[in-house]
Amino acid sequence: MTKRYEPTSDFLKAVIAEEVPLSGSAFAHANLMRLISFTRDQDLSNRDWATMLLASEESDTSVIRDALLAALRDENFVVRAEALLGLAKRDRALALPFALEALSNDHACMAVFEAAELIADPALVDALRPWTEPSDDKWLDQYARDALAACEAGSSAI
Numbered sequence: 001m002t003k004r005y006e007p008t009s010d011f012l013k014a015v016i017a018e019e020v021p022l023s024g025s026a027f028a029h030a031n032l033m034r035l036i037s038f039t040r041d042q043d044l045s046n047r048d049w050a051t052m053l054l055a056s057e058e059s060d061t062s063v064i065r066d067a068l069l070a071a072l073r074d075e076n077f078v079v080r081a082e083a084l085l086g087l088a089k090r091d092r093a094l095a096l097p098f099a100l101e102a103l104s105n106d107h108a109c110m111a112v113f114e115a116a117e118l119i120a121d122p123a124l125v126d127a128l129r130p131w132t133e134p135s136d137d138k139w140l141d142q143y144a145r146d147a148l149a150a151c152e153a154g155s156s157a158i
Contacts, residue, residue: 007049012038015053023059032059036067039083044076051079055086055111065090072098081111088115096121103127113143120154 007013014020015035021028022035038050051071054064068090071083084102088095099119102112108131116124128151131144 005045007038007045008043009038009041009046009049011035012046012049012053016049022057032057033063036063039067039071039079044079047071047074047079048076048082051082051086052111055082055089057086060090065094077102077105077107078109078111081109081115085111085115085118088118092119092121095119096123099124100127103131108144110140110143113140113147116147117143117150120150122151122154124151 006016011020011034015022015031020031022032023029035050035054038046039054041047041050051068051074054067054071057064065087068083068086072080072087074080074083080098081102084095084098087098095115096119099112099116099121100123102108103116103124104127113128113131116128125148128144128148132141132148135141
């Protein structure tokens with residue numbers, strides 16, 4: 001049996017289990033700030049999970065955007081992808097150049113394609129095309145095709 005991928009932080013595990021509020025009170029705001037601090041943690045599992053959790057938050061504040069922008073420079077491509085998705089949910093135009101950068105790398109994960117689909121900008125079409133070639137990961141191939149379709153549809157809306 002494979003071990004479940006989870007953060008090493010008990011605090012992040014509590015956030016995942018929805019036992020820790022992140023909005024609605026001063027206590028929740030302190031928790032949000034603690035979550036943001038984990039996006040810079042030395043432990044990759046904590047940075048990855050914290051960035052994903054922050055990206056999925058409904059709130060859109062300058063503090064959250066700044067944390068996501070900082071995470072876009074993480075050494076790990078998965079953390080960068082999660083940050084990109086969070087930024088794309090909040091500001092597609094701001095996320096566009098980071099999506100172009102992510103799509104020009106050797107590795108892309110699901111979150112990059114989800115972000116590209118949300119951005120739906122024709123500027124991403126050429127960068128997405130190579131990712132739609134069949135690979136051994138048909139599931140990920142479909143995410144790339146969906147992103148390409150959204151970006152092509154975005155070009156017809158212009």
